[in-house]
Amino acid sequence: MNKTLFDKIWAAHWVGERQDGRQLIYIDRHIVHELHAPHAFADLDKSERTVRRKDITVVVQDHTVPTRMGVPLRSAHIDATGVATAKHGVKRLSVEDPRHGISHVISPEQGWAVPGGTLACPDSHSSTVGALGCLAFGCGTTEMVHVLSTQTIALDKPQQMRICLEGKLGFGVTAKDVALHLIRQVGVDFGRGHAVEYAGGVVRDMDLESRMTLCNMTIEWGGRTCLIAPDERTFAWMAQQAHSPKGDQWDQAVGQWRGLHTDADAFFDTQLTIDCSDIGPQITWGTDPGQTINVDESIAPEEQIHVDHLDRFQRALTYMDLQAGQSLLGVPIHRVFIGSCTNARITDLRHAAGVIQGRKVAPGVKALVVPGSNAVKLQAEREGLDQVFLAAGFEWHQSGCSMCAGANGEVGISGERCVATSNRNFENRQGRGVRTHLASPAMAAAAAIAGHIVDVRAWLPVEGRS
Amino acid sequence: MKPFEQVSGAVIPFPMDDVNTDQIIPSAYLKDLHANMADGFMAYVRRKPDGTSIASCVFEQAQYLGAPILLVGSNFGCGSSREHAVWAMQAFGVRCVAGYRLAEFFRDNCYKNGVLPIELTASAQSDWMAVAQQAGGQLPFEVNLQAQTVTGPEGFSLAFDVPSAQRMALLKGLDDVGMTLLHLAQIEAFEALQTPGPAGSRQMDV
Numbered sequence: 001m002n003k004t005l006f007d008k009i010w011a012a013h014w015v016g017e018r019q020d021g022r023q024l025i026y027i028d029r030h031i032v033h034e035l036h037a038p039h040a041f042a043d044l045d046k047s048e049r050t051v052r053r054k055d056i057t058v059v060v061q062d063h064t065v066p067t068r069m070g071v072p073l074r075s076a077h078i079d080a081t082g083v084a085t086a087k088h089g090v091k092r093l094s095v096e097d098p099r100h101g102i103s104h105v106i107s108p109e110q111g112w113a114v115p116g117g118t119l120a121c122p123d124s125h126s127s128t129v130g131a132l133g134c135l136a137f138g139c140g141t142t143e144m145v146h147v148l149s150t151q152t153i154a155l156d157k158p159q160q161m162r163i164c165l166e167g168k169l170g171f172g173v174t175a176k177d178v179a180l181h182l183i184r185q186v187g188v189d190f191g192r193g194h195a196v197e198y199a200g201g202v203v204r205d206m207d208l209e210s211r212m213t214l215c216n217m218t219i220e221w222g223g224r225t226c227l228i229a230p231d232e233r234t235f236a237w238m239a240q241q242a243h244s245p246k247g248d249q250w251d252q253a254v255g256q257w258r259g260l261h262t263d264a265d266a267f268f269d270t271q272l273t274i275d276c277s278d279i280g281p282q283i284t285w286g287t288d289p290g291q292t293i294n295v296d297e298s299i300a301p302e303e304q305i306h307v308d309h310l311d312r313f314q315r316a317l318t319y320m321d322l323q324a325g326q327s328l329l330g331v332p333i334h335r336v337f338i339g340s341c342t343n344a345r346i347t348d349l350r351h352a353a354g355v356i357q358g359r360k361v362a363p364g365v366k367a368l369v370v371p372g373s374n375a376v377k378l379q380a381e382r383e384g385l386d387q388v389f390l391a392a393g394f395e396w397h398q399s400g401c402s403m404c405a406g407a408n409g410e411v412g413i414s415g416e417r418c419v420a421t422s423n424r425n426f427e428n429r430q431g432r433g434v435r436t437h438l439a440s441p442a443m444a445a446a447a448a449i450a451g452h453i454v455d456v457r458a459w460l461p462v463e464g465r466s
Numbered sequence: 467m468k469p470f471e472q473v474s475g476a477v478i479p480f481p482m483d484d485v486n487t488d489q490i491i492p493s494a495y496l497k498d499l500h501a502n503m504a505d506g507f508m509a510y511v512r513r514k515p516d517g518t519s520i521a522s523c524v525f526e527q528a529q530y531l532g533a534p535i536l537l538v539g540s541n542f543g544c545g546s547s548r549e550h551a552v553w554a555m556q557a558f559g560v561r562c563v564a565g566y567r568l569a570e571f572f573r574d575n576c577y578k579n580g581v582l583p584i585e586l587t588a589s590a591q592s593d594w595m596a597v598a599q600q601a602g603g604q605l606p607f608e609v610n611l612q613a614q615t616v617t618g619p620e621g622f623s624l625a626f627d628v629p630s631a632q633r634m635a636l637l638k639g640l641d642d643v644g645m646t647l648l649h650l651a652q653i654e655a656f657e658a659l660q661t662p663g664p665a666g667s668r669q670m671d672v
Contacts, residue, residue: 016652018645020631026656028663029670036549038499049643056663058670064497076499091670110670117664124547124571140549140571142578142642150646152653156629188484189541192570222544224570243668253666288484312483406493414515426488426545428510 004160004266005229006195008259009135013118015152022154027137027147028117029056031103032090034081035063035407036122036141040148041084043141049149051088057148058112059085059092062102063407065400067370073398075408101373101399104128104216104341108208109375111243115230115257120147124219125341125423130198131211132238133230133260138219158224159193159269162262164200167277172457174351175210176343176421176440178202179217180282183290185274191223194270197262198228202276208237209345216342217423220289229261281456283328284425284438286316291425293328295443295455301325319427320435321417328437328453335418336361336448337430339370339397340404343421343441348372349380352445353388355459361393362451368395370402394448403430419447467580469639473561474608476533477598477618478524485538486545487572491554503550504557525558529603537591537598538565543572552579562609564616564626566591577632578642582611584626597622611637 003011015024030053032040037059044050051057064075073095085092093100099110103121105128107113113129119136120126126138137153139146147153165178196218203211211228218226228234235254238244245253280294293299302324305313317324322331338344338352349371361367369389371377377399380386386396402410404422406429412418414433421444425436437453446456495506512525519526536555542565543551552575555563563576564584576583586594597618598607607618611633617623634640662669 015656016649018649020635020640020645022631024646024649024652026653026660028667035496039549047641047643056670075497077497080499111666111668112670114664114666117667122547124545138547138571140547140552140575140578142549142575146643146646149643150653151657152646154642154646188544189567189569192567222570238666245666245668250666256665288486407496409497411493424486424488424545426486428492429488432492432494432510432515 001263002265002267004262004268005133005197005227005260006135006160007266009116009118010157012116018154021156023157024152024154025118026152027120029107029112029119030058030147030151031107031112031119031121032057032059032144033063033103033122034059034061034077036144038077038080038084039141040144041088043145044088044148051090051148053151054090057090059090060103060106061093061095061100063401063405065095065398066408067397067400067402067410069396069398098374098378101375102341102344102401105345105372105376108132108212109241109373111241115234115238116260120144120153125216127218127223127226128212128216128341130215130218130226131208131228132234133227133257135227136225138225158195160197161191161194161223161270161272162197162199162268164271164273165198165202165276166200166273167202167275169202169205169276170279172281172442172460173279174440174442175206175213177279177282178276179214180284180289180292180438181276181279182274183217183221184292186221186272188220188288188290189222191218191221194223196223196226198226200273203228204231207347208233209347212345213342217289220423230257281440281443283443283453285320285322285328287319287425287427289423289425289438291316292438295328295453298325298327299323329455330452332417332452333419333447334365334416335412336365336367336444337370337403337418337420337422338368338441338444339372339402340422341372342423344370344372344376346376346379348421348441349376349385352441353385354461355442355445355456356392356449357388359392359449361448365448365451367393367448368397368403370397371399373399392449406430419444419453467639467641470561470580470582470611470636472608472610472612473534473582474606475535476530476603477535477537477601477607478530478533478603479537479595479598480524481539481595483539484541484544487543487548487551488545490543490551491548495554496548496550503554507554507558527603532559533603534559534561535607535609536560536563537595538563540566541569543569545569547571547575549575549579552576552581556581564591564594577636580636580639582609582628582636584609584628586626590624590626594624
């Protein structure tokens, strides 16, 4: 009885040990996307292999989808993927399908990710579904060919780490702020080689979509995958999903899910507790997600930077065109991107819309909202959120990865400053020379209205204050 | 996969830390299915926005063109799991990448493509970096996977360690899928027990 949740799911999917010592873990659901599909299917053809489990493999489109309204939903990758999936007889969710969206957003929506299951997807943000207690593995193209051919993934068992997030989140502080603060505390490669379990009061208090945001960012501090033990909130969320079982089958499922927790005497290679009570809304100032500050804080002065980190510190400031010791409040911006698998679910759009209600995007700012899925988009339209965004001067897009990865050509112009709800602020990621500031949806929305970086707490409805 | 035993030639010294996959292969090169990956490798590190070469960058210097060994800083390859990063590096001619801690996805993608990723101690990395910078691409080094050693000019040598399973697979050029399919009976037995899947799951009826 000294097992972690990870141990339990791992053991339940363990198939065997390979001669090279790697463990074969069975994959319950394989979600492929079009950035990798053409390469992977070509590789299958070359090696004369076939897809082992067509019934539990599905190909979606997200990275290269043009999302601007009125633009044909096509790309070279989408076309090539269509040809390859038809040839191999593999299911493909078309871009026009009402269930279309970003792989990590639709996996829980469509019931592909469930508590206690395993999932593989050729993307490093696959761990998003760890929020449900679903063990997900991101992978590269060759690894994906391995999953297609064998329905297993071959891994060395990772070390395990538990991150306990304790305390009570302040007003205007979201899961995104917690994730960024965590990365600032531990650094961008602390989680390397580890499967992470998030626990503690802050996680217990988070709704499921917030947990997805937290889990989504795990790779940004190096973690290979992550889990949150399913609890009453998880069951309540699952109960609302159309795909969930009903009646006796539901009772049976919940009965099994209740066993998905870490035993009291389980061992973790690393444990860390972080008090989250003093976290403010975050805004990144640099070129990795750990280079973040509370929005009312200033960038550290040079003398506070360890000599080993000074070069990197200065490089980031130069790229971002900022000064050591500077506050970000009032820094003018040119673009706002509300989207991505990190922050484009319905609660994210509600938070953003809540801030802009009745206001206008500042002159000279280009702002866009790219819903995480068609289901999110439809729900937002039912609630009239699209009209709130459009009336304010935001562009309202179709679903896809868009300006998070920039692989669909939706990028900024050199020298522009963009506040984005996505997960990476790397140099040139949103377009060559574009300066990215990561933040929560509400922070991004407020920046769009103000035309510069602001503290969203002054913009939030007062009744929301706790 | 082509077996990897040893490689010899120039070492490209590139000591920058935390080089991410967007730097190694910018997303502009992912959009095009038939992009020139060698050209895309470190594209924005090597060339200015107008496309002109940055002469001070090692990847633009003649003596490093086609060099098979890349010596990097810490946490090289962080960011996404995109295998294109390894393909681009391979297309540039690199067959072995060594550094102090390589990012995990990147390192695994190297193994899967027959590129040798070497993780060095901080001191071994800085010793080698000093010698490689001194050599300036003019003097050859040899990386021998069988012996797990690096040798170079003026008697330079260091030992490295690659996990035995990955070492064997590289030395024999073993195909990853082939290795797993030796366990087909176990996979079938697992499937017989587990169908239709985990509690609460449903068919993927696309």
